[in-house]
Amino acid sequence: MKDLKCEITIDEMGNIFAVRPGRRKDVPATFIGSHLDTQPTGGRYDGILGVLSGVESLKRMDEMGLETEGGVGVVNWTNEEGARFPVSMIASGVWAECIPLSKAHNLKEVPTVASLPTAASAPETMKSALEKINYLGDVPCSYKTTPMAAHFELHIEQGPHLVSAGQRVGVVTAVQAYRWFRLKIIGRDTHTGTTAFEHRADALYAFALMMVRAREVAAAKGCLASVGIIEVAPGSVNTVPGQVSFSLDIRGPETALVAEVERELRSDFDKIAATEGAGIGKPCRVEWTLDFDSPAVKFHEDCIDCVQQSAHAVVADAPVADTKALVRPIMSGAGHDSVFTSKRVPTSMIFVPCKDGLSHHPEEFSSADDCATGASVILQAVVRYDRKRFA
């Protein structure tokens, strides 16, 4: 981006913005953005494709000598995954002024990330981690200081719809709702060899029943419920665990459905906890903490139109009878930085197929052709949007 003589800024959350100026200097740029961070085991496309497609778009525009009315920028958002610092999309959330800067800066790393074995003893804060890598910028992290005309994001689908239908581009119209919780079950440590089942308040056994129940309840409502992190204390082969902490990720197509699953699980988990340990008059109990709440999002019609027109144009030469059938409107199951940008500026996204619909896995893969298709669509979409806003 420096080679292209872009204006580069780094804000207090380590977000990196590069802008290729347009003819007019008095208007904000249209941005292409995503993130470079990943899950503990990968993969190589989730987020990264979106940032690289932005860089590639700006290079192509430069090579073609393409002038735009407003500027066009690329943004790399920090810690979108929430893998190390467990609030996803946190830096775009601060930019949108939906998450306080102090909450983000004070957020502590999770203890279980595979590459950070000492995290449990001395968890680092996000601010300290940004300082260490020299990315704690001095520009305020806000849509007011670093405004955007619009935000476009290219991403692998992370699901099986495009690849199994043989389609090439998803025009993303919405993002499903999700909530992240931390739960703690408090039971009683006791000897595994001498304590009958009816005398136990086994926090891990209660967890097992809860996890089985969570899938039942979520499935019945067309939602998802997942546990990704669990910690058990005291952690000895012959001691029944007296304490379990775990993460719970509930998702669904409507905010109200996610709330229904939560309500039902709160009630069911209380019943499970009350039963385990009832025999000794010391039942387990369960505590919930809401870490993150992302209501369902609908993207902006203008941006969706630009993406759809661009997608149709890019696939127009494909050797099939109905090339428009290669493009489908689609809802995103995962959260993305576009969720937060959509709260402040017109936003939409582009999906391309990925192998087996697999993501958050080392085998995550999107072919070079699919990546190129997506990059062509996003380049056209920002140019179309530039024309539309100054028409």
Add this chain to the structure above:
Amino acid sequence: MKDLKCEITIDEMGNIFAVRPGRRKDVPATFIGSHLDTQPTGGRYDGILGVLSGVESLKRMDEMGLETEGGVGVVNWTNEEGARFPVSMIASGVWAECIPLSKAHNLKEVPTVASLPTAASAPETMKSALEKINYLGDVPCSYKTTPMAAHFELHIEQGPHLVSAGQRVGVVTAVQAYRWFRLKIIGRDTHTGTTAFEHRADALYAFALMMVRAREVAAAKGCLASVGIIEVAPGSVNTVPGQVSFSLDIRGPETALVAEVERELRSDFDKIAATEGAGIGKPCRVEWTLDFDSPAVKFHEDCIDCVQQSAHAVVADAPVADTKALVRPIMSGAGHDSVFTSKRVPTSMIFVPCKDGLSHHPEEFSSADDCATGASVILQAVVRYDRKRFA
């Protein structure tokens, strides 16, 4: 023990032996023994009471000027719990030549012990840990080098039978069988937000079903099955775990019953694993590793007789009509160092009541009276055994 002019030796496993000599120097001593190590959160009596009762017995014999024909010793066995180094009774096992010294020395500490947050990154071996505290002795760890005439052990019951029946002494006749396993479930990491339940190979969900099933199978056969340690990878809120490792502790009154529970669970766990992930043709799989196998044990009649006679004598003054009813024969649910000593020398144990039958917990408690009763019984038992062997 040095003050009492005992002969003290430390062997290659850090076992500490102190012997108060008898009249005859050509025969092995009768030992009182147990262990000083505990579970991560305690308690203060499991093992510790047994060692302290041995020290107290030798002090009382000295104060009374009591001479015995053979010597009387105290032994503190290393790492009985297996809490840090996950093979229980390992040092008495090496002494009995049932566990190879090299296996014990190379054993690595568990990653989850609360006080050792760095264990996951650089687990220490038992040999290295013994060296650090200057307890890697040079005496070979073997019943041949440090022989015993018999082994007596005082312990809290760790169960509810004595306390709920209002009884004061348990004469331990046997120890239930147990096996310790490590299991690994291999599934597939994938995105929590974009992966339908039927497209998952969720190793943690499979674990939850297995733990629920383990209790059902064990309960149906009058056995116990417990999970104390679990580790999940990659450990991120929004990634379905692709790998789970956990401990499984199966116990029962007969060795054959434990084997039956194991056989049934191996079959059921395979079925659970085969179902989770079947939708994507990549079912989970489960691998078992046997860490420790302790068949059911029956103690020696001579030792049991000495304990029973001593118990009757100690409670004879109690203000109840039938003082013998304060003493009961009992089976141990937990393993103890006496399991291994019983393989080489006559052995038995004495139980005293503990509050709520609770053990492996900070609230573990035995009253001073109950501790004193137990110590009196073990002192009499070793003296009776000394008379019996030279009668």
